[in-house]
Amino acid sequence: MAKYDPRSRSAEDFINDEEIRETLDYAAAHARDVPLIESLLEKARPRPLGNGCHCAGLTHREASVLLACEVPELNERIFQLAREIKLAYYGNRIVLFAPLYLSNYCVNGCTYCPYHAKNRHIARKKLTQDEVRREVIALQDMGHKRLAIEAGEDPRMNPIEYILECIQTIYSIKHKNGAIRRVNVNIAATTVEEYRMLKDAGIGTYILFQETYDKKSYLELHPTGPKHDYDYHTEAMDRAMDGGIDDVGLGVLFGLEKYRYEFAGLLCHAEHLEAVHGVGPHTISVPRLKRADDIDPDQFDNGIDDDTFAKIIACIRIAVPYTGMIISTRENEAVRGRALELGISQISGGSRTSVGGYGEEVRPHDSEQFDVSDQRSLDEVVRWLMQLDHIPSFCTACYREGRTGDRFMSLCKSGQILNCCHPNALMTLAEYLVDYASPATAGVGWPLIERELGRIPNERARSLAAEHVADIRASSRRDFRF
Template identity: 70%
Template sequence: MYNVKSKVAEEFIDDAEILSTIEYAQANKNNRQLIESLIERARNCKGLTHREAALLLECEDPGLIEKMFEVAKEIKQKFYGNRIVMFAPLYLSNYCVNGCVYCPYHAKNKTIARRKLTQEEIRQEVIALQDMGHKRLALEAGEHPAMNPIEYILESIKTIYSIKHKNGAIRRVNVNIAATTVENYQKLRDAGIGTYILFQETYHKKNYEALHPSGPKSNYAYHTEAMDRAMEAGIDDVGIGVLYGLNTYRYDFIGLLMHAEHLEATFGVGPHTISVPRLCDADDIDTDDFANTVPDDIFRRIVAVIRIAVPYTGMIVSTRESQASREKVLDIGVSQISGGSHTSVGGYVNKEEFDETTSQFDVSDRRTLDEVVSWLLDLGYIPSFCTACYRAGRTGDRFMSLVKLGQIANCCQPNALMTLKEYLEDYASPETRLKGERMIEAEMQRVPNEKVRCIAVENLERIAKGERDFRF
C-alpha cells in the first residue's frame, strides 16, 4: 500500500512499511560499514530516507553515535548557524470536545478550570508578551466548535496584529489549532498567519484511536491528512511533530519522516518546522501511566538524526524540556525555542491565578525571557526575534530553496542581529544588554556579504537612535 504521493493517510503512512523499516534497522544496526557510509553521505546535506534514518537511530555504537552528533552539528551550522529563534505560545481557550487521554483539556476532565479569553483579555496578554520582547507567537486553543469556532480564531489573529504597545509588535502569528477544512485553512491564510502547526501525536493508527476515544480528533485519517488540506489551501509553511511517549519512539520517528517525505514529494516542499515534544505531567495526567517515555539519551539521538535526515527544516523544543535538556540539543539540531512561556489561559497577565488551574502541561523551564536570552548569549548563540522571511514573502518553496542552497544566511544573520539589537534596546536587563552588544559586534564581522554588512551596521545605529523594524 505504501505510496509516498498518495493523499490517503494509510498509504503515505503505511503500517507495513514502518514495521519493515524497524525490522531492517534492527537487522543492520551492527553493520558498521553501512552506517559509516550513511553518516558520510549525510555530510552533503541532501538528507536521508526514513529507512536510512531509522538505521542511524538504531545504532548503539558509541563512536558512531558521536560521529552522528558531529555531522548533525555541521548541518545545523551550515543551514542555521548559531541563530536561535525565540517565540512564545498564547493560549486562547481550553474548552475542548475531544477525549484525548494524555491532555488535561479532554472533555471529561471536571477539575480543570475552563476559560476563553475575550478580545480585551487577548489584548492584555499580547501587551504583556510585547513587554517581554516577543515578536512571534504560537496560538493555541482546544477544539470546540461552539466555543472556539474559526471566526473566534480569525478575530483573535486580527486583534493580535493590531496591537502596537510602546516599541512592541507581534510580527508573526503561527497557529496550532485542530485539523479543519480547506475552506478554513484558506481563511487562516488570508488572515496572514505564519506557520500552521499540527502534531500527529502518534502515527500508529490503532494506538491513535485508543488515545483519542471520542471527539472529532478521533478520526485518524482526517487528522493525518490535515497538512495536505492546509497546503492545498495555500498555506505553504506547515509544522509537524509527534508527542514522544505516547507510542514507541521508533514507530513515530519513522512515521514523522515519512510524513515529511510525503509533503516534499506531493507539494515540492517539506515541513517548515518539526517539533519534538515529550509527554509530561499535567492536571489529571501522570506520565507514569504511559509505558513509552523516552529517556534523555534517546531523545538527543532523535533530534540529531532528524537534523541529519531533514537538514532544511526548523526544529523546535519548547519549555516542556528543562534547561539542561534544551542545552543538550541546541547544537545538534534545534533552531527555535520558547522563552518565558505560560501554557495557561490568561497566564501572562495573571500567572498566579491561572497557571495552576488552566495549564495544558507543566512547564519545566520556568525562566524569564531575559534569563533565556542571557543564557543563549553565554552559550554563544544569537537569540533571534526575526520574522523577515514571512513578511518578505520568503515562505514555502521560496524559503526552502534559499535554505537548501545555503543562501539564507545572507538574510538571516543580519536580521537576527538587528532584532537582537531591538530587544537589547527595549527590554533587556543591563547585564544581558552588555552581553548582547558584545555578541553583535563580534558577529557582524561574520556577515559574508560586504554590502549587506554595511547596511546592517547603519541600521544598528538607527535602531540605537530609536528607529525599528529593519529587515533584509
C-alpha cells in the first residue's frame, strides 16, 4: 500500500487515503487535549520579522486537531488567531473579481453540476467573440479589473484555441477608462503543453477545484467523461506548474464528502505543492454545494452549517497563512461578512453565473451553474465593504510587476507584501470612485481613502500614493502602481 509522501508526483502518495484517515482519528482523539491545542495556537501565531511578520503555519494533521477542537474557549481563540493572521498578511484589503462564463457545453457526467452532459433542461450556450466583447464591456462598466473565466469541458466546443482567443479578446478591450488587467482561468485539467499556451497568453492564476479528495466518492460523483480520471485531475497542478504557470488555485466543493476529510486532503495538496515546487497555492477557494438547475443539494448527505463553515475558513487561514482565500456569491451577505473577518481576502461582486448574463438587463437563469445568493450590484458590495472598514481593492500590480510564484510567496510569507498592497489598493479604489461609483458609495469612499493614506507607515510611499490619488481625481491618468 502506498505511503504518504508529499514529494511524490503520484496522487496516490500525496493525497494518501490511509494518512488522511489516520489524521482524522488522531484529531478526534485530541479534540479536548487542551495542552496540545494551546501549543498549536502558540506555534501558529504571527511573530515579528524585520519590518514584517512570520507565521509558521500548521501541518494537515495539526490543523485537523484545531478543526476537531471541542473546547469552546479554545474555539474562540482559534477564531481570534485567524483574525490576527488575516490582518498581519492582508490587512483590511479585500480584492474584488467577477466570474465570466464562456460556455456551458460539457461532456462530463458530474452529478452535482447542472452542466453535466445528460441535462436536457439547461440552455446550452457558447459565447462568440462579439459576445465576449459585450460581456467584458458590461463588466468594465461596473468597474471590474480582474476576471475568472469559466468553461465546461468539451474538446470540440471549447478547445484550448477557443479559450486562448477569448483571453486575447478580453485583454484587448479598452472601454472608456476600463481595462481588464488580470484574467484568471478555471478550466478542466489539461496537458503541460496547453498549460504552457495559457501561460504564454498572460493568464494570472490557474484555478481547478478538486471537488472531493476522497477517491471512492470522486469516482462515483464523476461517473462518465474525462473528469472521471481521479489521478489525472488531482495531478493537474503539477502539470500546470511544469508548464510555467506560477500561481495555482486549489479548492473543494464542501458538501460532497465529509468536511474533515476534504479539509485534510486540501492541506495535503498544499503541502505537496510546497514540497515539490517550492510554492504553495496562490489561492484556496471554499465553495459550498448550492441549488442549481436540476441539482438539489439536499440529495447529498454532507452539507455543513454556517458555524462549521466559518471554522473551516479560520483553520485554513491558520494552516496556510500566506494563501489568498476566496468566497463567491454562492454565499449570502451575512456569511460573507463573517468570513471576511476570519481569513477571506478575495470575493466576487455583481456576479452572474449564466453564459452571457452580464450583457442582459434581466438576469437569465436557464444557463446558470448555480443560484447566486448575494445578488447585490458591485457598487453595493463596494459600499458595504467600506462600511465594514475594509478596503475594496481592484489591484493587479503583483501579477504585472512579476511578483508571482516564489517571488510573491517570499514577500507574502515575510509580510513585506503589505508595503506594496496598501497603497495599490487605495489607488485602485480611487479609480473606481471616480469612474464608476454612485454618489452614496463615493461619499463613503473618499473619507476612507484619506484615513487609510495616513496609515501608510513609509513616508515616501505615503506621499507618492497621495499624489497619485490626487492625479486620479483630477485627470484621466490611471494605472499607477507600486
